[in-house]
Amino acid sequence: MTYKHVKTLDTSKDFILPCRKDNLDAIQQLLPIKNPDFDGSFSTYQLLYGKGGNRIYLIGLGEEKNSAQLENTFQKLAFETQKYWDKSIQVFAEDLNENEIKKAVIGLEMAQYAIGEFKSEKEKTNKTSVAFISTEPLKKVLEEGHYTGETINKIKALVDAPPNIKTPEFLGDWAEQSAKKSDYKCTVLKHKELKKQGFDAVLSVGKGSVNKPVVIITEYTPKTNKKVDIALVGKGITFDSGGLSIKPSTNLHYMKSDMGGAAVVLGVVELVSKLKLNINIVGIVCSAENAVDAESYRPGDVINSYSGKTIEIIDTDAEGRLVLADGLSYAVKNIKPEYLIDLATLTGSVVRTLGYEAAGMFTHNTEMASTMSDIGYKVHERVWQLPMFEEYKSVLHSDIADIRNFSGTPLTGASNAAQFLEFFTEDHKNWMHLDIAGVSFGASPYAKMKSASGYGIQLITEFIKKKASK
Incomplete structure (x- = not known):
């Protein structure tokens, strides 16, 4: 139109x-x-x-x-x-x-x-x-609405794409083409460079797939001051079989949607560039396919990570937090943003807690939580803050590594996943984790099967606009 x-x-x-x-x-x-x-x-x-x-x-x-x-x-x-x-x-x-x-x-x-x-x-x-x-006069608002709707459609198409087409390298190609059209910078780190830089957790998750992992770094930095205001980190698992901790076959075909967080990050950077907002942002997408193979990582393995911290693998189906750990560590060490936000279709626990009406929000920053919550109600992409009590952390203890990737208990799963991620943020004071598992993909009046919702584009873009206006 x-x-x-x-x-x-x-x-x-x-x-x-x-x-x-x-x-x-x-x-x-x-x-x-x-x-x-x-x-x-x-x-x-x-x-x-x-x-x-x-x-x-x-x-x-x-x-x-x-x-x-x-x-x-x-x-x-x-x-x-x-x-x-x-x-x-x-x-x-x-x-x-x-x-x-x-x-x-x-x-x-x-x-x-x-x-x-x-x-x-x-x-x-x-x-x-x-x-x-x-x-x-309406020119500006019509343009913003058009770009926003267009971007929502683009990320829906990414999430709905079949996994034999939408490989990690496909996401990288998509980002490179978007960067050329919308005038921002994109760097795609492939297998050799990932090994060189030490993205060990990303590489471990992707070991069992013929489609090798990538890390996509998108940068929109129009300000003369090169300090990065906001870094976004997205989980980009293009298909999640569960690995050796394999998922049941029921609805397994929907695991093509496990890169919903990555889609939001890719879409938001493109949209912010089109809107020419005066703010420096960096998007980091850690993308892999979690497949079953003789070379797949195993429950019981101890793997390294970008941070240098070691991780004991309890469940290979808790892979999203592993790739995010490397993305967060990269952001903290190299980008040093004022605000750090990660998005992921991370846990079934958050769906059981909040249903399909809100994303789980985790942060220790009350001002940031209040701002994001207010925006969520304004654009109807709601978030709800969930706790990260100190008492929850004990279940992530490992005797043989710095941390383990899964608690193994049926309780507080979304909070435990958030606390695992927090371990790799180096206590960043403005970090937030959004678990969008219940809102990124689901039933729709416009499709007979489950499909992408486009959740997150308006929420994160409005948060960025609020910070850009200061």
Whole structure:
């Protein structure tokens, strides 16, 4: 889709007419009939026809409590009706604020996502021009909404891609192409360089796969001061069999999604570059395939890590925290960022704790936690802080190494995973871990099987924007 700003509504052509709950009076002058059976409830719409036969879509914005997820109602409308649209459609935006307009654009753009990328026959799509009608200037907000929705679609495509296509090197190629198009720096460290630099935990996880691991470093640094404001670290397990601690076959095909954290990191760096925010950020993606082979790492092994600390392997299915450990250590030692955030589809424990409605947030920084939580509610990508009590740490003790990778108990799994990661942050005062296992991938009204949600792009970008404005 393309988006433009127009000051005057042409009522003889198709248009979308937003309506707040029980507030039809505000748009009565634009309605072809006096009392349509429509009350503006959230995520509802109704088709009316104008005098000349043009389509008028009433779209429900709901109440104030629905404003954070306004993109959903526009996505639903477009997904279900855009096949009937001509080459252009209007959105009456005179009564929408800038954030609502941005959300509307994000939703319209998200409706363009086609999950059937690998079908032999693809659905035909119409290229529609969308005109937002307002007397206020809208160029900047339309551009931001377009870029955001476009990026969400891109990372969804990455997460949904099959693992025989989406190898670690595929992610590296994706990042390099993105960097060229969006004007930021990308370095992909491959097997030989990983051995040279000491990414031992990443290499251990990837030992059993024919698709060798990579570490992807993306850098957007527009400020003259080269100090890095924010470093993002993403778990990029392109397929997780569980290794020798093999997973059950049920839903194993969905383990292609175990690089959801990496997708967010890759997408956010691209988006921040497109938005030209005045902030220095670095993204680090540690990517491997956790496969079963004669060379796979084993339960009982003791492996090294980038930090120099040794790790006893209890469970090879606790591999995500291993690659993140190397990514965090690299960031602390070489990047030295003011803020350090890692994202990962890390534990089933966080899903059992929070369900599919929020990510688990772990940090000792109360200001950072409050900011991230507020943003989460604002963009409807919610987070909930979980504890890292000192008493939990004892289950990560190893007699033969510096730490073990899995507690072996059925309790406090998400917290134990976070504390394992904390061990490699060198007590960084502004570190946060987000466990997005329950929100990155799941059921959707737009697909018959589980699929990517796009969670994290708005959350992390808004956090970065807040820091860039200081």
